[in-house]
Amino acid sequence: MADNKELELAWEFVNNTNRSIFLTGKAGTGKTTFLHRLKMDCLKRLVVVAPTGVAAINAKGVTIHSFFQMPFGPILPDTDLDASKSFNRKFNKTKIDIIRSMDLLVIDEISMVRADLLDGIDRTLRRFKDRNKVFGGVQVLMIGDLQQLSPVIKESEWHLLKPFYKNGFFFSSHAYQECNAVTIELKHIYRQDNPTFINILNEIRNNVLSEASAAELNKRYIPPDFTPEPDAGYISLTTHNNKAEATNITELNKIDGQNRFYQAKVEGKFPEYAYPNNEALELKVGAQVMFVKNDSSLRSAILMEKLEKLFI
Incomplete structure (x- = not known):
């Protein structure tokens, strides 16, 4: 990882500053590897959270909702987070001690985090840390790819949220606008070393598939009636x-x-x-x-x- 300037720059920002960071990049550029390295070698007291259970397991962290004890509905600026009867908002002493001692909050799969949820995190951190500083003075590392999964927002929820946000993405949150985060994009793909394949993936990602790339993919087209032998080792990929x-x-x-x-x-x-x-x-x-x-x-x-x- 030492030969990647962007990764080393991210490492320097995390470890030697208190600046919040948005670390992004295509699949296979080392975001998850960077997170694991951070958990092993970072000297700061950190907590890792993610928006879904599966993402939290993969990041070896916990869900945002469970750690910050957030409601699942829209969190409006005038929402009293402590007034809900549908979930337990009372933080125990251990949780409070963890939050108060926290130096760094890592949010994985940030592309899935709604703007109001990030503002809810900000309000919770201010409650137990410094009320006058964004995220209570905690450094926040947001890891994710905006061209992958987006936030899930029902039409009825957006109807409530749209007076306060330009869109549902985390970067529209008031906390993100205030925290002055630095954006670092990882560009070197470690997971693939075939330049032709990498080029095709990038074209598809940017919705600019060329005729040459389409022809290369169509060489591998298999008719719908194809049935592989049971022991052929094929894996079926589906959309749902x-x-x-x-x-x-x-x-x-x-x-x-x-x-x-x-x-x-x-x-x-x-x-x-x-x-x-x-x-x-x-x-x-x-x-x-x-x-x-x-x-x-x-x-x-x-x-x-x-x-x-x-x-x-």
Whole structure:
């Protein structure tokens, strides 16, 4: 990572200044690697949060709503965050101590964070830190790519929010406008080293696909009636979860044998919307299983080994 000037610049800003930072870049440019390095080597007292459960797991942090105990509806400037009866807004002593001692707040997948939510974070930090400083004086590192996932805002929610914000993105928040964040864009792609492929990805990303790139992609076109052999190793990519679910059910039904059902064990406060997988898992002996390794603990490794013996 030492050969990337942008990454080293970000490292210097985080560790040697109190300036808030928006760290952005295409997929594969090292944003997640930078976050992991920060957690290992940064001397500042930091907290890592993300807008969704899956993003929080990947960042090895917690969700914004759980850490800051935020409501899920629109947070208007005159909203009394402590008046809601639908969730617990009373911070315990441990949480208060963590916030008061915090030097750096890292928000991963910032592109998904609504403007009002970032302002809600600002109000919470001011409450327990310095009321007269944006984010209570805490340095904020915002990591994400604005050309990936955007904030989820229902039409009814935007109707309430639009008098206060130009759009729903985090950079329209009052806190972001005030914090004078420096933007650092990572441009070197580590994940791919094929220049032709990188060029095609960039063209698609910017919606300027050339005829030459389209022709290169079409060389690999497979007709819709193509059916791969079971052991050919193809992976199906779909646009929606329900399509993936339909494919899984179809393939599972092709396997003879008894269905086996496994129910998730949920510990503590873990809302259903944040589940990384279905609460009930249906499998058969011989089913193809794809593991997403988010938990590096010994217990997780033992569980994965048992599942592999059963189904692979």
